[in-house]
Amino acid sequence: MIVRKQLDYALARLFKGKAFIIFGPRQTGKTTFVEQLLAKVNKKTLYLNGDDADVRETLAKPNAAKITQMLSTYEVLFIDEAQRINDVGVLIKIIVDRFKGVQVIATGSSAFELSGKINEPLTGRKYEMMLLPFSYAELVNDTDFLAEERSLEQRLIFGSYPEIINDPQNAEEHLKLLADSYLYKDLFALEDVKKPLLFEKIVKALALQIGSEVNFSELAQLVKADQKTVDKYVSLLEKSFVVFTLPAFSGNVRNEIKKNKKIYFYDTGIVNAITRNFNSLSNRNDVGALFENYMIAERMKFLHQNQIEADCFFWRTTQQQEIDYVEKTKSKFLAVEFKWSERGRNKIPTTFTQAYPGAEALILSKEDRGSFLKQ
Numbered sequence: 553m554i555v556r557k558q559l560d561y562a563l564a565r566l567f568k569g570k571a572f573i574i575f576g577p578r579q580t581g582k583t584t585f586v587e588q589l590l591a592k593v594n595k596k597t598l599y600l601n602g603d604d605a606d607v608r609e610t611l612a613k614p615n616a617a618k619i620t621q622m623l624s625t626y627e628v629l630f631i632d633e634a635q636r637i638n639d640v641g642v643l644i645k646i647i648v649d650r651f652k653g654v655q656v657i658a659t660g661s662s663a664f665e666l667s668g669k670i671n672e673p674l675t676g677r678k679y680e681m682m683l684l685p686f687s688y689a690e691l692v693n694d695t696d697f698l699a700e701e702r703s704l705e706q707r708l709i710f711g712s713y714p715e716i717i718n719d720p721q722n723a724e725e726h727l728k729l730l731a732d733s734y735l736y737k738d739l740f741a742l743e744d745v746k747k748p749l750l751f752e753k754i755v756k757a758l759a760l761q762i763g764s765e766v767n768f769s770e771l772a773q774l775v776k777a778d779q780k781t782v783d784k785y786v787s788l789l790e791k792s793f794v795v796f797t798l799p800a801f802s803g804n805v806r807n808e809i810k811k812n813k814k815i816y817f818y819d820t821g822i823v824n825a826i827t828r829n830f831n832s833l834s835n836r837n838d839v840g841a842l843f844e845n846y847m848i849a850e851r852m853k854f855l856h857q858n859q860i861e862a863d864c865f866f867w868r869t870t871q872q873q874e875i876d877y878v879e880k881t882k883s884k885f886l887a888v889e890f891k892w893s894e895r896g897r898n899k900i901p902t903t904f905t906q907a908y909p910g911a912e913a914l915i916l917s918k919e920d921r922g923s924f925l926k927q
Contacts, residue, residue, distance in 0.1 A: 554694045555768035556585050557680055557857045564593055565679045571656040572632075573670065577793040577818065578734045581714040582659040583632055585683055589657070595627040602636030607662065614643040616650055617875050623647070623654055634658040635666040641673030648677045656749065662739075662792055683818050684793070685712040688852035688925040697922060701817070704918060705833050709841050724819070724830050725780020731825035739788050750777055758815050759826040763841035763876075765812040766866070780894045791820060795851060799877045801865030804907040809868045816845045818852070843918065844890045848877055850925045873901040878911075885911040888924070893917055 557823045565572055566589075571575035574582050590597055600607045610622075621628060629647060634640045644656050655762065660666030670678065674876070691699045709721040710716050719726065736755075739745045752773040758766070772779040789795045797815050802808040821844055824830055833839050848864075855862050862881045879886040885908065889900060902911040915925055 553584075553588070554686060554690055556581070556588065556683070556688050557687065557693075559585070559588060561859065562589050562681060566593060566655050566657075568679075569648070569652065571648050571674060571678040573666070573674075574657070574659045575666065575679050575680065576659075576661065577579055577685070578661040578675050579715060579730055580683050580685050580712055582683050583819055584714070586630055586632070586657055590628065590630065591608070593628070594657075595621060595655070596625065597628040597630055598623065598626040599630045600632070602631060602633035605710075608637055608920070610898065611637050611643055614639060616646060619643070620653065623651060627653060628655045628657065629730075631656070631658040633660065635660040635662045636667065639669070640666075641670035643676060644670065645673040648674070655656075657918075658674075667791075670820060671836045680791075684853050684856060686714060686717055687712070687857060688850050688921070689854070689857070691717070692926060693722055702924070705855070708820050708833065708846055709824055709830055710838075711819040711820060713819060715738045718823055727821050727825040728828075731822055735822065736792070739792055740785065745785070745788065747777075747781075750775060750781070751785050752831060754782060754806060755789065755794070756826055757790075758786070759817065759823045762816055762823060762838075762845045765813070765866075766810075766815050767812070789927065793823070796849075798848070798864055798866045800879070801867045805869060805903060807870045812868075814866050816848050818849050820846045820849070840890075840892050841891045844876055847888075847916070847921060847924070848892045851879070867904060871905060873903055875900065875904060875913075876920045886921075887913045891915060891917045894919060895927070915923070 562572060574585065576582055580813070600611070602608060637643070644658065646677070647654055647656050659864045667847070672882065680684070685761065688700065691703075706720065710720070710727060713726070713730065715726045723724065736751070739751070740748055743753050754771070757771055757774055770777050770780055772782045773784065786795070790797060795815050795817050797813045800809045800812050802810045823845065829836070836842070860881060861880050865878040866874070866876060867878050867887065875887050876890050877888045887900060887908070888902060894917050903910070904912055
């Protein structure tokens, strides 16, 4: 079993008088992660699944008396799919405030649902963590550097969801099922998504233009919808951990693009499942964009796993000078251009380096990914 990199982070935050909340997409191994966590602490645990109707009914309108009866012999309460439970934030707040010997661990696959239900009740009472598909660092630690280097094409085509890594022979089948049945389950359950077919058109349009700037007005025209609907659905995709956005970076250069966005998927396998393109890299014309998405998504995992707070952008001028990825932290200013091959290398635009002399500017090909993703 692959050991998740954030396990030590989570262990260090248990039994500190706060709930521990784990967000992330469906099927990324949140339940397995908690099982690994619980095996380390070896405490008597009550497991509740929010997908079960009887659990939701039992926990409706929580009160101290009911919770006392429920937790009388337990040291840990694990609530899986917590976003399905009404007033789950109130429930967890009561336990954190009144049952000091009980550690609450909750998982949720929908940030917009779970965050809305817990943020206000649990102000100052929770630690949070995002669990994404397996990262480059986790996969290297499970096998070795050379094995993972040889798997690059597999990762670009099929991604790094746990089920794909554990059963690569059936990767295409698993991905199609994930994209068709699980990925949008939480979204379609909400009133916000009143037009599933339109929603799927938007997702496919985004998958077909990874690495390109997204013009929401043009996207709305393409899918024959109004721009407000497109904006809302893209926001929902972000909040359910399907995609993430990079805004344009601007500071000192007069002709920098300021308002546009780029949209990437957290997993390239999902991109290919949506577009139904599982062709080998030698038979594709989108390898550069796919590699760019992979590297930036892996960097997002790196930042989350190492609890690094960073502002992330892309950079472009009206003269089409551009840099794929710009990252600012308290201690680092990083600019990176991703090139699939060594032959594709060129220079970072001098407009950028002159305007931002403090930035570390890199051009990285597939041969360099290890040093960038496993620092």
